[in-house]
Amino acid sequence: xxxxxxxxxxxxxxxxxxxxxxxxxxxxxxxxxxxxxxxxxxxxxxxxxxxxxxxxxxxxxxxxxxxxxxxxxxxxxxxxxxxxxxxxxxxxxxxxxxxxxxxxxxxxxxxxxxxxxxxxxxxxxxxxxxxxxxxxxxxxxxxxxxxxxxxxxxxxxxxxxxxxxxxxxxxxxxxxxxxx
Numbered sequence: 001x002x003x004x005x006x007x008x009x010x011x012x013x014x015x016x017x018x019x020x021x022x023x024x025x026x027x028x029x030x031x032x033x034x035x036x037x038x039x040x041x042x043x044x045x046x047x048x049x050x051x052x053x054x055x056x057x058x059x060x061x062x063x064x065x066x067x068x069x070x071x072x073x074x075x076x077x078x079x080x081x082x083x084x085x086x087x088x089x090x091x092x093x094x095x096x097x098x099x100x101x102x103x104x105x106x107x108x109x110x111x112x113x114x115x116x117x118x119x120x121x122x123x124x125x126x127x128x129x130x131x132x133x134x135x136x137x138x139x140x141x142x143x144x145x146x147x148x149x150x151x152x153x154x155x156x157x158x159x160x161x162x163x164x165x166x167x168x169x170x171x172x173x174x175x176x177x178x179x180x
Contacts, residue, residue: 081160093172137173
């Protein structure tokens with residue numbers, strides 16, 4: 001009977017099984033195919049269901065006031081901002097640098113507290129009015145009041161634009177933006 005350990009004793013290596021690089025190539029192809037299938041699945045989801053689903057999630061996350069259910073407010077989805085709330089954000093001009101600091105830091109707790117103090121439902125609503133006031137006022141101060149009216153009346157409503165266009169309110173925007 002021959003000794004089975006005879007080859008090992010003589011320093012002969014056992015025979016290697018071939019096809020190592022072929023296995024890696026096949027595995028790589030399978031991974032690429034799976035990634036392609038995943039990418040197609042995500043694209044199909046987004047195109048058929050995703051946009052409506054994302055809008056619904058945003059509404060459930062607290063942006064319901066965009067549909068007009070803000071207490072005492074007008075429907076923002078109809079392109080109307082409440083002139084009283086626009087005046088409130090303009091009256092808070094001394095707090096605008098702090099609002100900007102909180103926004104940049106993502107400090108929603110402080111923004112929500114400030115918003116409630118100023119009569120807004122939440123920080124998102126306050127930021128919408130803040131951004132609108134600065135945009136409208138900046139364009140009026142930039143020398144194109146007619147263009148500002150044409151642009152922003154359809155978005156925010158004529159009454160809200162009128163509030164920002166008042167001289168005392170434009171002065172607040174001028175100071176914030178650093179206009180001469």
